[in-house]
Amino acid sequence: MKKHTIIALFAIAFGFAGQANAADMVFTSWGGTTQDAQKEYADSFTENTKINVVQDGPTDYGKLKAMIESGNVTWDVVDVEGDYAVQAGKAGLLEKLDFTIIDKSKLDPRFVTDYSVGSFYYSFVVGCNKDAVDTCPKTWADLFDTTKFPGKRTFYKWSAPGVIEAALLADGVPAEKLYPLDLDRAFKKLDTIKADIIWWDSGAQSQQLLASAEAPYGSFWNGRLTALALTGVTAETSWANNITAADSLVVPKGTKNKEAAMKFIAHATSAESQTNFAAATGYAPINLDSPALMDPDTRNSLPDKKAEGQVNADMNYWAEHRDEIGKRWYAWQAK
Amino acid sequence: MVMSATTDGGQRTLRRDGSFGYVAPGLLLIVFFFVVPVLMLLMRSVLEPAPGLQNYVELLGSTTYLRVFMNTFIVAGLVTVVSVLIGYPVAWLLAIMPDRWSRLVLAIIILSMWTNLLARTYAWMVLLQRTGVINKTLLSLGIIDKPLSLVNNLVGVTIGMTYIMLPFVILPLIGVLKSIDPAILRAAALCGANKRQCFARVLLPLSLPGLAAGALMVFVMSLGYYVTPALLGGTSNMMLAELVAQFVQSLVNWGMGGAAALVLLIVTLVLYAIQLKFFNPNRAR
Numbered sequence: 275m276k277k278h279t280i281i282a283l284f285a286i287a288f289g290f291a292g293q294a295n296a297a298d299m300v301f302t303s304w305g306g307t308t309q310d311a312q313k314e315y316a317d318s319f320t321e322n323t324k325i326n327v328v329q330d331g332p333t334d335y336g337k338l339k340a341m342i343e344s345g346n347v348t349w350d351v352v353d354v355e356g357d358y359a360v361q362a363g364k365a366g367l368l369e370k371l372d373f374t375i376i377d378k379s380k381l382d383p384r385f386v387t388d389y390s391v392g393s394f395y396y397s398f399v400v401g402c403n404k405d406a407v408d409t410c411p412k413t414w415a416d417l418f419d420t421t422k423f424p425g426k427r428t429f430y431k432w433s434a435p436g437v438i439e440a441a442l443l444a445d446g447v448p449a450e451k452l453y454p455l456d457l458d459r460a461f462k463k464l465d466t467i468k469a470d471i472i473w474w475d476s477g478a479q480s481q482q483l484l485a486s487a488e489a490p491y492g493s494f495w496n497g498r499l500t501a502l503a504l505t506g507v508t509a510e511t512s513w514a515n516n517i518t519a520a521d522s523l524v525v526p527k528g529t530k531n532k533e534a535a536m537k538f539i540a541h542a543t544s545a546e547s548q549t550n551f552a553a554a555t556g557y558a559p560i561n562l563d564s565p566a567l568m569d570p571d572t573r574n575s576l577p578d579k580k581a582e583g584q585v586n587a588d589m590n591y592w593a594e595h596r597d598e599i600g601k602r603w604y605a606w607q608a609k
Numbered sequence: 610m611v612m613s614a615t616t617d618g619g620q621r622t623l624r625r626d627g628s629f630g631y632v633a634p635g636l637l638l639i640v641f642f643f644v645v646p647v648l649m650l651l652m653r654s655v656l657e658p659a660p661g662l663q664n665y666v667e668l669l670g671s672t673t674y675l676r677v678f679m680n681t682f683i684v685a686g687l688v689t690v691v692s693v694l695i696g697y698p699v700a701w702l703l704a705i706m707p708d709r710w711s712r713l714v715l716a717i718i719i720l721s722m723w724t725n726l727l728a729r730t731y732a733w734m735v736l737l738q739r740t741g742v743i744n745k746t747l748l749s750l751g752i753i754d755k756p757l758s759l760v761n762n763l764v765g766v767t768i769g770m771t772y773i774m775l776p777f778v779i780l781p782l783i784g785v786l787k788s789i790d791p792a793i794l795r796a797a798a799l800c801g802a803n804k805r806q807c808f809a810r811v812l813l814p815l816s817l818p819g820l821a822a823g824a825l826m827v828f829v830m831s832l833g834y835y836v837t838p839a840l841l842g843g844t845s846n847m848m849l850a851e852l853v854a855q856f857v858q859s860l861v862n863w864g865m866g867g868a869a870a871l872v873l874l875i876v877t878l879v880l881y882a883i884q885l886k887f888f889n890p891n892r893a894r
Contacts, residue, residue: 336857336866426739431844432859472761473844488738600860605673607844608852 298326299531299538303353305331306477307501311554312353315547322541325534332476335362338526342367347528350535351542353393355434356385359522360593363389369525375536381543382560384586390522391543392560394551397516397577397584398436401494404508406487412512417491418444418467428483428492431473433596433603435519435587437464440493443515449585457599461606473607484509496577500556513580519587520560552576651874654867664868674852678872681849684763684838685831688770692827693820695771696778701812703779704786715783722776730840733769734760737841765841770831777830778823785819786812825884829877849873 301316303309309331316327333352341347354362362368368389378386385392400417402410411417417427418441429437438455441463447456472489474480477498483489484499485507496516502509523542525535541547548559549567558578559565565573573579592599654664668674699718703711721729736742737759744756759765789812797811813820835850842848849869856866 334858335861336859336863339861339863475839486735486738486740488740597860597862604852604855604860605671608673608677608847609845 298328299350299534300328300330300348301351301353301538302330302333302349304333304477308477308497308555308557309353311551312542314550314554315542315544316538318547319538319541323534323537325537327538338362339367342527345528347526347530349526350529350531351538352524352526353521354390354524356390356392356520356522356589357435357587357592357596359390359524360387360589361596362524363387364593367527369527369529369532369535371525371539372532372536375533376540376543380545380562382562385520385522385560385589387522390524391539393521393523393542394548394555394557395518395520395560395577396557397496397513397518397580398430398440398493399496399499399516400491400512400514401484401499402491402510402512403484403487404510406490410510410512411491413514414440414444414493415446417493418463420467420470423491424470426470426472426489427467428472428474428480428489428494430480430493431475431607433600435589435592436517437493438599438603439517439585439587443517443585449515449583452585453588453591455591455595455599457602461602464606495557497556500575513583515583515585516577516580517585517587518558518577520589647870647874650863650867651871652867653863654865654871657862657864657867664864668865668868668872674869677847677849677852680846681832681873684766684770684842684846684848685828687763687767688774688831689824689828691767691771692774692778693824696775696823697782697820699775700779700782700786703783705791718776718779721772726773726836729773730769730837733765733772733841737765737768760841761843763842763846766838766846769837769841770834773837774827774831777826778820781823781826782816782819785816789815821887822884825880829880832877833873 301312303312309329313329316329319325320327330349333354335354335358338349338352338354341349359368370388371391376391378391381391382395385395400411400413404410407423409423411419411423416423429440438457438460439452441460442452442456443449445459445463447459472483472492474483474492477495480492480494481498481502484492484494485502485505494511496511496513499509499511523539525532525539529535543561545559545561545563545567548561548564551557552559552564553568553572556575558576559568565578577584655662657664703714706714734741738744739756739758739760741759743759744753747753748756759768793815794807794811797807802810832848833850834848835854838846838848839851839854850873853866853869853873856862856869
């Protein structure tokens, strides 16, 4: 008897909790300075629609899958990596986007699929703390050259587009011949600097490593260097062969606030939201009308203006080989 | 957390008529929110991607993953040894100090336990890094001429985790050391035992139950530790919990994640059984 009472009590408690949240929706992203900037368009969305947006994070693909499988989806719009969006869409984890609400004619077609649109796009660049060293590495080859540039360097810890490409470019693979990725060659190149790598697992950590000169150079998300430079650290960005990748906005399958989610995405990808976001973060907008709205200085500092020698990470290739590369990547790291 | 919860007193209460009802809410909570979800995750290890043991074959057949297992044991063992070496004298001091002072020192130790784990770990990162306080001080004193590598490696993990685990050695030891009658030590000295003999042949054997309980608790807790090794260690000293996190969060391969988690759980349970069998402080007393 007691057991039933307790179960009933829990059911009531959760039922009420569910109702209380009915007028809200939840947006989940990666935290830090990036999500702070995303909060701006969430706030203006609330002003326009009276739909309250609760911020959550960081994005966690394990958690996301658990929600979708259990049918208890509490995230309505999620900022994910572009290759994950493609893969998850194919795996049936996402809602199809409603393009009667979201105007896709204005969005960068490179990042639009049935299940996702771009959120913003960024570049992996060579970053350097100018105060800590005599000369700064300018290219990926420099970053992999431990004779010319001794000491520690930092790279992104997780398996994602960026580091493998950088290793291949450093080894002399021409940008247009990167795909399909030659993993053997990439890992062999990475082996040569492995002992000198400190891995960063979050944007905030990458900033800490550079600012403290624990690792005076490395591979960074361009926006994190922009943010760091604003705090007075003399962070230099080299755009040579910068590697672009995009984040996407997706709606998990089974969300209870599907319409609000679609409206939110429409607002988040609007020219105005994207303009403000780009100005705040140094990441490039994915709305094709945004560039015209920006002041020229900001405009010229963004990844899409650094097209010379730019390498676009192939999201479709990554979506297809994500698991395979991931397994090898982590096994190599643990060696 | 592993603690010897089944004391004699506990069993008596359980047997007393009707009092089981008070335990029911707690037990139900554990069953619904811990046992059932864990079982569900473990089931996946034999069901995903297809029914069978392929996840375990892959996990135990790969040199990479075996290295992660080895790392886990090395780190846990190292942390346990260092914690005991540092913790034992502290516990002894606390046991013989006047109460007023020992309470103050104990408060400091416990206060550190209450501070946020992430904050403490980041603090160590700032202290230990190449441009950190420790290296800068040593450099300016001329003791070293280039910074020591104290973080992103085994050294960093051991320092950070020992600091966190110390109270778990000290607290059970204090109780046992306090319960040792000082007269026994005096008697040993009177009988001609020197200081070392007093320690090795009287104090140490008498305090062994507390020492074993503390050491085993530290070892078992260290096996499953995540935050500190992830932040202070390098990828080449990866521990099991990090491997589980990679499988679950990044690779979204729950079959492998569940398999790794189950291996960790089995090791823990075996150690717990050993503790109950050989080092149960209540039985030894």
